[in-house]
Amino acid sequence: MSVRQARLFAVLGFGSTHDALDAESALQGAGLEVLPIPAPKSIGALCGIALRLPPEQLHSARDCLAAEGISIAATSEIEDV
Amino acid sequence: MAATVDSPETRIYLDHGATSWPKPPGVIEAVANGLTVLAANPGRGAYRFALDTSRAIHSARRDVATFLGVADTHDLSFQPGCTQAMNLVLLGLLVPGDRVVACSMEHNAVARPLNALAARGVEVVVVDADEAGVVDADEVEAVVAAGRTRAVVCQHAGNVTGAIQPIPDLGDIAHANGALLLVDGAQAGGHLPVDLGRLGADAWACSGHKGLLGPQGVGVLYLAPTCEPAELVSGGTGGGSSEDPLQPLARPERYEAGTPNTPGILGLGASVRFLSEHAEELRSHEAVLVRQLHEGILDLDGFSVLGPSLGAPRVPIVSVVHDRISADRLAFALDRRYGVAARAGLHCAPWAHRTLGTVDAGALRFGLGYGNTPDDVGTVLNALRELVGELT
Known part of the structure; x- marks a missing residue:
């Protein structure tokens, strides 16, 4: 059995699931590798949806969401496989 | 025409003001x-x-x-x-x-x-x-x-x-x-x-x-x-x-x-x-039906139509009162004998009926909409004509 290498991802948290879904749509439209994940405790929420993406795309994601008027409530990092 | 059994095939549904039926595709x-x-x-x-x-x-x-x-x-x-x-x-x-x-x-x-x-x-x-x-x-x-x-x-x-x-x-x-x-x-x-x-x-x-x-x-x-x-x-x-x-x-x-x-x-x-593609067409259709019903009722003995005058803007609701037959009798006969579903009473709007002077007896409301046809309206008008002859 091969061991998968953990990777570091940026995590974006939002004030509402509505915003998270708006953000997912906007980031996908911008061609970013965004994936919804259960919001981790590190972004301050206990339930709901957060978005993860490669850390090198974080800057582009911020620009994209700012252009769309979608506020990021919190950012964090997560290790995942 | 006798409609002793209520069925979707024979029903003429005119209570769209309460709930639309049937529903459009999808x-x-x-x-x-x-x-x-x-x-x-x-x-x-x-x-x-x-x-x-x-x-x-x-x-x-x-x-x-x-x-x-x-x-x-x-x-x-x-x-x-x-x-x-x-x-x-x-x-x-x-x-x-x-x-x-x-x-x-x-x-x-x-x-x-x-x-x-x-x-x-x-x-x-x-x-x-x-x-x-x-x-x-x-x-x-x-x-x-x-x-x-x-x-x-x-x-x-x-x-x-x-x-x-x-x-x-x-x-x-x-x-x-x-x-x-x-x-x-x-x-x-x-x-x-x-x-x-x-x-x-x-x-x-x-x-x-x-x-x-x-x-x-x-x-x-x-x-x-x-x-x-x-x-x-x-x-x-x-x-x-x-x-x-x-x-x-x-x-x-x-x-x-x-x-x-x-x-x-x-x-x-x-x-x-569905409406995003068809609303305009549906509204035109509703306006034609409303005019047909309104005009037809004005030709019948003893009826008056509440609300805007003929041709004035309105959504597809036409409520009527008869000077000798109560709205509930008309609604019951329309349903049981002609398969026409229409609503008598105060329509959860006593303020409105008080304003119109109909709070004591209510009115008979026809709510037209998606799925209705000129034939439906013709059936209602013929039914009302027959009922006026029988019940007065």
């Missing part, structure tokens, strides 16, 4: 999808089944917002219906000491919460509509300006008369006097072009199951960014932090506590997508 499938394929709890979990359900609701919200001219989908919440939405707006905004000006044609969805608020110390001033069921904007302006008014509340269109109220004028009047305009759009959605970005309403609510052609149990509420009623219901929202002791303020979740009616919302999304 609605039943969308509701079923909400019970089978897109059936997880939306807005909470991040597993793919839940995400797909959340995205479907998100998409339905976007489609409804686009259809109604709402630029920001945060401002559009799904509600269990128009009644719940109007209760939210009225009970969430008005506090003892406030003054609210209302139209005398309001449905109980507005009248009853206003009566309850009056008992708690809100001053409720009612402006009488004219005999066509239309409120006069100048009269409203005088009443609004006579005191420090927090809100003006008015139906967009009447559920008894079909009359269309001067909503843009009322918006101007309310705003010029520092008040909000709150609109019950139950009879307007789908039947009238609605552009909430330009209408002037600070709050506008609509049933999903009437002119919007969706299922029962779902409605929509638009709240302008400046209109922030307190939520009626607190609870789980999925977003924000579950550790917050109070309801989060983020829209639309603030006004959508608890698990939503996913099948209903998906059904409404489908019906609105």
Whole structure:
């Protein structure tokens, strides 16, 4: 059995699931590798949806969401496989 | 013609003012999808089944917002219906000491919460509509300006008369006097072009199951960014932090506590997508049927039509009274003998019937809509002619 290498991802948290879904749509439209994940405790929420993406795309994601008027409530990092 | 058994094949359904039937293509499938394929709890979990359900609701919200001219989908919440939405707006905004000006044609969805608020110390001033069921904007302006008014509340269109109220004028009047305009759009959605970005309403609510052609149990509420009623219901929202002791303020979740009616919302999304392509054609069709029915009834002995005169704008509701036959007798005979489903009584609108002078006996209401044909109207007119001959 091969061991998968953990990777570091940026995590974006939002004030509402509505915003998270708006953000997912906007980031996908911008061609970013965004994936919804259960919001981790590190972004301050206990339930709901957060978005993860490669850390090198974080800057582009911020620009994209700012252009769309979608506020990021919190950012964090997560290790995942 | 004898219709002793009620069946979808023979039924002539003329109660669209209460609930539209049948539903347009795609609605039943969308509701079923909400019970089978897109059936997880939306807005909470991040597993793919839940995400797909959340995205479907998100998409339905976007489609409804686009259809109604709402630029920001945060401002559009799904509600269990128009009644719940109007209760939210009225009970969430008005506090003892406030003054609210209302139209005398309001449905109980507005009248009853206003009566309850009056008992708690809100001053409720009612402006009488004219005999066509239309409120006069100048009269409203005088009443609004006579005191420090927090809100003006008015139906967009009447559920008894079909009359269309001067909503843009009322918006101007309310705003010029520092008040909000709150609109019950139950009879307007789908039947009238609605552009909430330009209408002037600070709050506008609509049933999903009437002119919007969706299922029962779902409605929509638009709240302008400046209109922030307190939520009626607190609870789980999925977003924000579950550790917050109070309801989060983020829209639309603030006004959508608890698990939503996913099948209903998906059904409404489908019906609105249908309307986005066919509403104009449907409205023209409804106008033809309304004129045919109105003209035909005026030719019959003893009938009068409530509301706007022949040819004046109205949504597809035609309520009638006969000078010798009660509305309930006519409605019963129409159903049992001719298969015509129409509604007699006060239509949950005693204020309106009091205004029109029909509160003691009520009226017989024909609500036309999707699926009705000129033949349906012809059958109703022939039936009424026969009944007048027999019952008088």
